[in-house]
Amino acid sequence: MNTFERSGKHLAIKSWQKLNSKVNAGFTTREGGNSTRAFHSMNMGFHVNDDSDKVRENRKLFSKEINFPVENWIGSQQVHAAKIVKVSKEERGLGSLDFETAIPDTDGLYTSDEDILLTSLYADCVPLYFFSPNDKLIGLAHAGWKGTVAKIGPAMINTWQEKESVDVKSILAAIGPSIGHCCYEVDDRVINEVKVALDGDIEKSVYKKNTTGNYHLNLKKLNEILLLRAGVLPENIIVSEQCTSCQNDVFFSHRKDRGKTGRMMSYIGRKGD
Numbered sequence: 001m002n003t004f005e006r007s008g009k010h011l012a013i014k015s016w017q018k019l020n021s022k023v024n025a026g027f028t029t030r031e032g033g034n035s036t037r038a039f040h041s042m043n044m045g046f047h048v049n050d051d052s053d054k055v056r057e058n059r060k061l062f063s064k065e066i067n068f069p070v071e072n073w074i075g076s077q078q079v080h081a082a083k084i085v086k087v088s089k090e091e092r093g094l095g096s097l098d099f100e101t102a103i104p105d106t107d108g109l110y111t112s113d114e115d116i117l118l119t120s121l122y123a124d125c126v127p128l129y130f131f132s133p134n135d136k137l138i139g140l141a142h143a144g145w146k147g148t149v150a151k152i153g154p155a156m157i158n159t160w161q162e163k164e165s166v167d168v169k170s171i172l173a174a175i176g177p178s179i180g181h182c183c184y185e186v187d188d189r190v191i192n193e194v195k196v197a198l199d200g201d202i203e204k205s206v207y208k209k210n211t212t213g214n215y216h217l218n219l220k221k222l223n224e225i226l227l228l229r230a231g232v233l234p235e236n237i238i239v240s241e242q243c244t245s246c247q248n249d250v251f252f253s254h255r256k257d258r259g260k261t262g263r264m265m266s267y268i269g270r271k272g273d
């Protein structure tokens with residue numbers, strides 16, 4: 001199946017694993033960790049006022065679940081912008097066991113090196129994943145509404161084309177679990193930015209006005225359209241079905257939990273021989 005599937009306590013992009021058994025990509029749930037209260041239980045975020053020792057324990061636990069040592073993880077301090085940074089083996093461990101060493105002011109990471117796990121944190125925003133099997137490139141981008149309208153998805157595609165000489169037709173993309181259009185209500189301010197991002201060429205499936213005068217925004221769809229316009233082939237895009245707000249027993253949700261909640265982690269890595 002062409003989507004995010006259950007594998008133990010997390011979700012995995014199994015179709016990419018089938019394509020290349022060395023690639024490990026997926027998304028954590030809130031299950032199976034040590035954190036308590038609003039952070040129950042697998043909180044992966046250091047920046048949300050959870051006990052940092054618990055977060056470290058959670059990360060070590062999860063590194064065993066996916067068999068990818070925590071010393072090889074790289075994380076960034078996300079700021080809802082569209083900057084893309086290439087990382088290499090020298091940066092392994094940054095942001096893996098604390099917030100302070102994470103790559104600053106960055107929402108998009110990619111690498112061509114093996115034995116690195118790129119990581120990114122979520123509670124409703126859209127996790128984007130990128131993989132170019134021929135070029136051995138992997139990437140992650142964090143796309144809330146701000147990052148989405150700043151076009152962080154196309155920014156990754158353009159970077160790979162310009163700096164890595166990648167043929168856009170060879171790029172696979174996945175749009176992970178996030179808040180769905182069912183639960184994501186926004187106002188005019190956001191919709192105006194969406195219109196700008198789409199150059200006024202609005203596709204009906206992106207948002208719908210509701211009876212209160214606000215809108216239900218489909219952020220996954222918006223990201224998909226922007227990736228298609230950047231040249232990614234439709235058959236190369238996977239879109240998750242899960243809504244992080246509807247499934248509150250499985251996911252942390254910033255909206256549903258009214259701001260005080262934990263973080264899930266998106267990840268992608270490529271194992272060496």
Ligand SMILES: [Zn+2]
Binds near residue numbers: 243247
């Ligand atoms: Zn929902």
